Structures are given as structure tokens and as C-alpha cells.
Amino acid sequence: MHARDLAEDYETVGLDTDAMDAARLMAEHRLPALLVVDEHGAPQAILPASQMIKVVVPGYVIEDPTLAAVIDERHADRLCEVLRGRTVQECLPRSAAPPPVAAPDDTALEVAALMAQVRSPLVAVGEKDKQAMHLLGVITASHLLESLLRRIS
Numbered sequence: 001m002h003a004r005d006l007a008e009d010y011e012t013v014g015l016d017t018d019a020m021d022a023a024r025l026m027a028e029h030r031l032p033a034l035l036v037v038d039e040h041g042a043p044q045a046i047l048p049a050s051q052m053i054k055v056v057v058p059g060y061v062i063e064d065p066t067l068a069a070v071i072d073e074r075h076a077d078r079l080c081e082v083l084r085g086r087t088v089q090e091c092l093p094r095s096a097a098p099p100p101v102a103a104p105d106d107t108a109l110e111v112a113a114l115m116a117q118v119r120s121p122l123v124a125v126g127e128k129d130k131q132a133m134h135l136l137g138v139i140t141a142s143h144l145l146e147s148l149l150r151r152i153s
Contacts, residue, residue, distance in 0.1 A: 003111050004104035006147055007125035007137025012037045015044060019086040023052050032121035035099065035138055036088055042133040043099040043124040045092050055091045056080050101126045104136060108147060111139055 012035045013022050022034055026049050036045040054062065056079040061067050083091075100114045100123045115123050125136045 001108045001147060002104065003102040003106040003108075003123075003125045003139065004136060006108065006111065006139045006144065007104075008139070008143065010035060010122070010138035010140075012041070012135075013047070013088050014039065015087065015089040017088045019052075019055070019083040019088055019091050020080070022047065022088050022091070023056075023080060023083055026052060032140060032142075034088075035122065035124055035135075036092070037135065040132055041135050043101055043126060043135060045096045046099045046120055046122060047088060047092055048121060051093060052091060055086075056082055099124055101133070102139070103127070108144065112144060112148070115139075115141060115144065 011025055011029060011031060013025065015036060015038070025031065026034060031049065033046050033048040035043055036047055038044050058079075061071070097118065100118045100120050102111045102114055102123050102125050104125060104127055106114075106125075111123055115121075120141075122138050122140045124138055126133045127136060128134075
């Protein structure tokens with residue numbers, strides 16, 4: 001099986017997308033991450049849901065998790081308000097690496113190796129021509145596992 005066969009349509013956002021909208025998209029579709037694309041639709045970054053959680057948790061709680069116990073529920077319920085007025089680009093880690101992109105003819109094992117190497121919950125599948133990258137779809141880790149497990153049944 002090749003990457004083009006495994007690729008599925010997947011939610012994408014732009015760097016300037018409202019962070020609150022991106023978080024809602026992740027939550028509503030239970031996505032492990034969002035693929036961030038440029039204005040031409042070429043993959044630019046991956047925004048994992050865990051990174052979005054890191055953005056909403058106050059830094060002092062990340063440094064000292066015992067402080068989480070003293071924050072009352074009323075304040076905890078409003079954690080996502082820090083996303084208001086922010087963009088997806090502002091939520092990306094400063095050292096965000098380029099997203100992993102598989103070629104359409106890459107095998108499932110090549111995709112798995114790429115995913116494991118960069119520890120990404122998804123891999124974009126794209127085709128380059130002289131001018132741009134054309135996104136064909138995305139392969140998530142769960143979809144790849146499902147496909148690999150199906151072969152041993």
C-alpha cells in the first residue's frame with residue numbers, strides 16, 4: 001500500500017487562523033493535531049492538540065503541577081479564554097520543525113518510519129511540481145495502525 005492510497009481528506013488551518021477556531025475544530029472532530037498550511041495549501045507545520053493544551057495551561061502550573069489543585073473550577077473552566085485574539089502561528093512552538101511530508105509512492109513502512117522519526121501524529125502526503133507542493137491528503141497514526149493491523153488479520 002502506498003501513501004496516496006492511505007491519504008485521507010483532513011482538516012487544515014492557516015497560520016492566521018483564529019486559535020479559538022482551531023481549538024474548537026480539534027475538539028469537535030477529536031483530532032490529534034491540525035495540519036497548518038500556507039496560502040497556497042502547502043504544509044507548513046503541525047499543531048498537535050497537546051501543544052494547544054500547553055498554550056491554555058498557565059506557565060506557573062506547568063512549572064509546578066501541584067498548583068493545579070489550588071485553582072478552582074470556575075477559573076479552570078475559563079482556561080481557553082487565553083486563545084482569544086491569538087492566531088495559530090502564535091500557538092505553534094517556537095522551534096516548530098517543518099511537517100513531515102510523504103511522497104505519493106512512499107510505502108506504508110516508509111510513512112511509518114517518517115512518522116516515528118519525527119514523532120508526529122500525522123504525515124502530510126504531497127506531490128511537488130516545479131512551482132508548488134500539492135497536498136493530496138493526510139495519514140494519521142491511528143489510520144496507519146489500522147491499515148497495518150488489517151494485514152495480519
